[in-house]
Amino acid sequence: MKQKDGFTIIELLTVISIVGILFAISVPNYQGWRSAYGLRSASADLYSYLQLARITAIKTQSPCAITFYEDGYIVYEDTGGSPLEPEPGENVLARVYLDQYYGVHYDTEKGSGDGITFFYNDDKDPSIAYLPNGLTRTNSGGFGAGSVYLKTSDGERKRRIVVSSVGNIRVE
Numbered sequence: 001m002k003q004k005d006g007f008t009i010i011e012l013l014t015v016i017s018i019v020g021i022l023f024a025i026s027v028p029n030y031q032g033w034r035s036a037y038g039l040r041s042a043s044a045d046l047y048s049y050l051q052l053a054r055i056t057a058i059k060t061q062s063p064c065a066i067t068f069y070e071d072g073y074i075v076y077e078d079t080g081g082s083p084l085e086p087e088p089g090e091n092v093l094a095r096v097y098l099d100q101y102y103g104v105h106y107d108t109e110k111g112s113g114d115g116i117t118f119f120y121n122d123d124k125d126p127s128i129a130y131l132p133n134g135l136t137r138t139n140s141g142g143f144g145a146g147s148v149y150l151k152t153s154d155g156e157r158k159r160r161i162v163v164s165s166v167g168n169i170r171v172e
Contacts, residue, residue, distance in 0.1 A: 035103035035152040042101040042150055043159040043171050049075050049094055050161070050169045056093060057130035063137075064093070065129035068116050068148070070106075072097040084127035084139045107149035107158055118146035118163075134167045 050066065053075050057064040065078040067086055075094040080087035098104055106115025116126040119138040128144040129137050136144030143165035151158040160172040 032154075032156075035154065036157055038102035038104045039150060039152050039157050039159055042098065042104045043161060045096065045101075046073070046148060046150075046161050047169055047171050049073070049096065050163060052093060054130040054134055054167055054169075057132055058134050061132040063129045063131055065127055067121065067125050067127040068114075068118065069125060070114070071099065078129050082122065083137075084121040084129055085123055085125075103153040104150055105153065107151040110149035110160075111147070115149040115151075116146065118144065118148075128163060130167060136163060136165060136167050 053064040053066055056077065060077060063078040063083070064076070065084050065086075066073055066075050067084060073096055074086055074092060075096075076086050077091040077093070078084060078086075080090050086092070098106070108115050111117045111126075114126065118126040118128045119140070119142075121127040121139045126146070127139060128146060131137055138144045144163065145165040146163055148161045149158065150161070162170050162172060164170075
């Protein structure tokens with residue numbers, strides 16, 4: 001009798017079924033992992049940019065600020081006439097958009113409904129500045145302590161980035 005090469009239809013359907021089941025199990029886990037990774041990345045980047053603002057203020061001996069918007073934040077040397085407001089001609093160190101982090105948003109259940117507890121500048125945007133001595137300040141000249149609350153789209157994972165009035169930064 002002649003031996004035939006190949007697979008039977010039953011064998012192929014069995015393998016396709018097993019692959020489909022494995023795929024169905026792994027996709028939700030991948031989505032959860034991806035949003036958790038996005039939250040960790042967004043938190044670490046914000047921490048790093050806050051540190052950059054502090055170091056830049058000390059190094060250049062001029063204020064360096066971060067202003068938050070609905071879609072992200074901007075880090076800039078605040079050398080213009082209006083404190084804590086980015087103006088043309090000021091050196092922008094970074095412009096970060098939250099949509100570059102998969103599934104990450106401000107936690108609008110915290111803060112003033114925008115997920116941020118820093119004082120507002122004259123344009124009604126939450127802002128904080130570092131002075132050349134490394135301390136923080138607000139638009140009115142007071143200490144600039146506050147927090148930024150981030151969460152994943154499903155709300156299961158949350159992070160808080162805290163800036164103390166003496167400029168220390170931590171992630172919770």
